[in-house]
Amino acid sequence: MPPKGMEVARVVRIEYTGYVKESGEVFDTTDEEVARKEGIYREGEKYGPKVVVIGAGHVIRGLEEEIEKMAPGEEREVDIPPEKAFGNRKKDLVKLISLREFKKAGIDPIPGRYVRIGGLMARVQSVSGGRVRVDFNHPLAGKTLRYKIKLIEELNNDLEISKGLLDLNFPSGVSFELKDEGEDLIVEIKESDASPEELSIGKEAGARDILEYTSFKRVIFQEVFPKQ
Numbered sequence: 675m676p677p678k679g680m681e682v683a684r685v686v687r688i689e690y691t692g693y694v695k696e697s698g699e700v701f702d703t704t705d706e707e708v709a710r711k712e713g714i715y716r717e718g719e720k721y722g723p724k725v726v727v728i729g730a731g732h733v734i735r736g737l738e739e740e741i742e743k744m745a746p747g748e749e750r751e752v753d754i755p756p757e758k759a760f761g762n763r764k765k766d767l768v769k770l771i772s773l774r775e776f777k778k779a780g781i782d783p784i785p786g787r788y789v790r791i792g793g794l795m796a797r798v799q800s801v802s803g804g805r806v807r808v809d810f811n812h813p814l815a816g817k818t819l820r821y822k823i824k825l826i827e828e829l830n831n832d833l834e835i836s837k838g839l840l841d842l843n844f845p846s847g848v849s850f851e852l853k854d855e856g857e858d859l860i861v862e863i864k865e866s867d868a869s870p871e872e873l874s875i876g877k878e879a880g881a882r883d884i885l886e887y888t889s890f891k892r893v894i895f896q897e898v899f900p901k902q
Contacts, residue, residue, distance in 0.1 A: 683887050684728040685829040687838065688741060695753055695818040718846050723826050725838030727887055732842070734759050737821055744825040754819045763816035769796075770805045783808075832859075832888040839887065843880035845872045857891040859884060864898050 691703040700712040706721035726732045728742050736758030744750060756762050771791070776783045783789060783798045783806045790796075796808040829835045833852055836859055840850065847867030853860040861880075866873055881893040 683730065684742070685725065685835050685838065685887060686728070686741060686744075686746075687723045687725050687826045687829060689723050689824045689826060690737070691822045692737075693820045693822075694814070695820045701814065701819075720841070720846050725829070725835075725842050727839075727883070730883075730887075734819075736819075737823070740821070740823065741825060744823070746825055746827050749822070749824045751820065751822050754821060756816050756818060759817070759819050760812040760814040761816075763811050767810040768799070768807065769810065770807055773801065773804045773806055776806060832890060835888050836884045836890070839883040840876075840880045843883065844868070844876040848873065848876070857889075859888075859890040859893045861893060861895045862898055863895060866897075 689704045691700060691705060691708055693700055700708065700714060703709050703712070703714070704721060704724050706715065709715040709719070709721065724732075726738070726741060728738060732738075733741070734754065736754035737752075739758070740750060740752045740754075773783070775791075776789075779791075781789050783801055785798050785800055787798050788795055789798060789808070791808065794810055796810045797813065799807040799809055801807075829838060833854055836852055840852075840861065844850075845868040847865075848863065849865045851862045851864060853862070863873075868876070877895055881895075884890055884893050
């Protein structure tokens with residue numbers, strides 16, 4: 675663990691399913707079976723228990739606050755108000771944009787479709803009179819959310835924490851093994867279906883988290899190419 679005197683972040687492994695309280699609509703889950711049943715399954719998404727570092731912003735603030743109060747093995751069902759989730763809706767984030775701007779960008783602004791404008795995602799509300807009304811609010815802004823949470827375990831071992839952080843940052847299809855070499859963590863990548871760019875991003879993010887939340891001083895990545 676980090677050296678004596680250094681504040682130690684709490685690292686836990688959780689399962690959860692998130693609903694919109696008013697409608698009961700499931701919008702996020704760590705359970706693949708639930709995702710398929712509710713029609714929100716995403717190809718390439720990693721399902722199963724998720725590692726969360728308290729204070730790192732891995733989950734919304736209200737959920738993080740509830741997890742902080744929980745003990746290993748505990749289950750809870752909690753409501754998260756908008757101000758501790760995705761914020762309240764803001765009228766100034768609903769804008770009118772000239773239809774010409776969409777045509778220049780090669781975008782067909784169909785009502786209900788999400789589009790990227792100026793690097794931000796927005797939902798097209800309507801098209802009329804050569805103008806497009808778009809909403810830059812988060813889709814869950816203004817909504818009270820309900821979560822079913824289970825805190826499976828608390829991670830206190832550097833290798834366990836490192837594995838969890840790499841699972842969190844690596845794209846799907848990457849298998850690896852870890853070796854504790856004192857101040858060095860060796861990450862042997864055995865197999866990867868990810869693109870070189872995706873893998874590179876995962877390595878950088880994973881190494882950054884490992885160096886922040888464990889006592890390792892260096893993270894060394896090695897790729898293994900077995901003879902076929």
